Amino acid sequence: MGINQKEPVMPKSNHKGISLKVQLYGLIILLTLLSFAGRLLISVDHTRDYLNEQMASHSQDAATSLGLSISPYMDDQNLVIADTMMAAIFDSGYYQSMKFVDINGVVKLNRENPKSVESVPAWFMHLFELTPPTGSSEVNDGWQIAGTLYVTSHPGVSYLQLWDYSIRAFSGSLAILAASLLFAYLILRMVLKPISTITAQADAVTKKQFIQNETFYWTKEVNVLALAINAMISNVQKTFESMTQHAETLTQDAYLDKLTKLGNRRAFESQFSAFQHDLEGHTDVYSIGLMTLPSLQSMNRDFGYQSGDDYVVQAVSILKSAIHDIEGAKVFRTAGGSFIFMLPCSIELCLEHVQQAYETLHAQNSSRYPEGFGQLVVTGFTHHDSISHLLSRLDTLITAETAQLGSGFNSDTFQSAAFEQGPALGLQDWSALIKDIIASGEIEFSFQPIKAANSINIIYNELFARFNHQGNLIANAQLFAMAERLNLTEELDKKLILALWSHIQNGLDKPIALNISRQSLHSDSFVTWLNDFMQDKQGQLDNLYFEVNETALIDNINSATAHINVFKSHGIKMCIERFGVSFSSFKYLRGLDIDFIKLDGSYIRDLMQNPDNNYFIQAVTQICHGLGIKVIACHVEDIESYKSVTELHCDACQGQFIQAPMKLSHDCLKSECNDFLNTLKYLKDC
Structure with missing residues (x-):
């Protein structure tokens, strides 16, 4: 027998020295x-x-x-x-x-x-x-x-x-x-082949893959080594699975509804805070909705709790199916029959999906549901809106919807926010706008550093892009939501990479991270384009990092794994951002060759008020460190959060307390800005 799992494709080796x-x-x-x-x-x-x-x-x-x-x-x-x-x-x-x-x-x-x-x-x-x-x-x-x-x-x-x-x-x-040489070659081949197999086995561990080698070798010392490696890998795997199970239990107890596997009220409040933080400094408009099940109490009373549970699961399935195509959509169960969903786009852009959910819910009305199967309302919000204000607005809308039960679709059910939401464009208009941006639009970059914990060293800098079209900045949330719908995010990502390359040619020599979309991550054509691009610029993009959203990654873990291996073969370092937001099993880390995970900001912003987050972060850092993955804490906004994440053994920090995003300019290309250096010196003494 040989290794009982297919050996992974190895990226370019960075090991120095002469092989045995x-x-x-x-x-x-x-x-x-x-x-x-x-x-x-x-x-x-x-x-x-x-x-x-x-x-x-x-x-x-x-x-x-x-x-x-x-x-x-x-x-x-x-x-x-x-x-x-x-x-x-x-x-x-x-x-x-x-x-x-x-x-x-x-x-x-x-x-x-x-x-x-x-x-x-x-x-x-x-x-x-x-x-x-x-x-x-x-x-x-x-x-x-x-x-x-x-x-x-x-x-x-x-x-x-x-x-x-x-x-x-x-x-x-x-x-x-x-x-003699032929004979020596045959002998050495027999001796070295198992060593190569064991080396590949050890390399696989660094890529978070636990492969057992069941081969028996004639050389006693090689057999001893193989058994030792197998034992080590088995122990690492058991530790990983144990700690993963512990972290999942913490997550489920603190943030998940056991029936629907959706985030609970606490998860909603944490995620809403992170949504608002993402909106700060932008005019982007997001949407928030409320779905209620008015007949849940009568279903539990008349047909039993199992029927009530089936009723809840059916309603959740309808809602999730309707908004599935909206990247970044989140659904939470805040009470028995109340569900809140957040969409990272304006109402105009998600109206079709929400209306589909609305009509499907009302299509289920029957005598079995005396108060109706389900009601649904939605409204827009910006970073200025408080959570209490939005919940009150949704309660008002749901009350009005209940009063009009049976009257059919009503435009009052879907309220636009009372502020500027950008241009109201149709699908064809958005397609033309995005293609024009891809062809000739300008990009404004800002960056925010990721600082190593207990050090003034900068690991890399995350780039944030805003697209300028005919002198107007386009709201990113709407732009990427429509680009995703029109299958154009891959072209936007290519434009970002080309724009970054022009900055590198002008003297940018710092490690830089770009966010790539779900579509690009799983696109064979994008990977082929990037492969050709990196080969053409070989040796000139050594400091490139990619950040991918966790929810985008776990949509198709096999596709993501294969494409990440290609990225890594070109020396691109990988980071999973918004880690923990999906409340899914961490076991997917086992097969991914990644360098960093960036904890979702909701865990950090709520750190001082919610001690359960400490246990979650501690479990994550132990799991990741055991796999050779570094942990980044983002949304670090004050000295208390900074000290807490450092004590929890996070490897790096990002946030307003470290440094607010700065415009990418010539002054910051080759040397850090003076105010940032002063911040680093201060943090060193903390």
């Missing part, structure tokens, strides 16, 4: 080459010595034999005979020189051959030089010494023999070298 595989192969190749070269050199050198000895014996034997043969002919009259005999022997053998010198040092006889050898390369003769010794023999003339005969063997034959032997030795040694 390269080191071992390098060592074996080096030792084998040294052995090959040493063996060859020693063998050739030994042969050279042998040939030198052969030439010494050959020359000495020739000198002795020829000396005895020419001794009777040393007088001047017979010296010609001696010369003839020397020539005969010189020509019959392979000698470099033969020379007879009399006792007075006069050369009487002399024969020589050229030293060159055509069949042997000059570099070889230079490298393995043969030194043929000269044999000598005294020649007698009767009882007197006539002179000395010197004979030197020619090295040509020996060079040729040495060259032939070297070629055969090289060929044989090369064959042995190749066979």
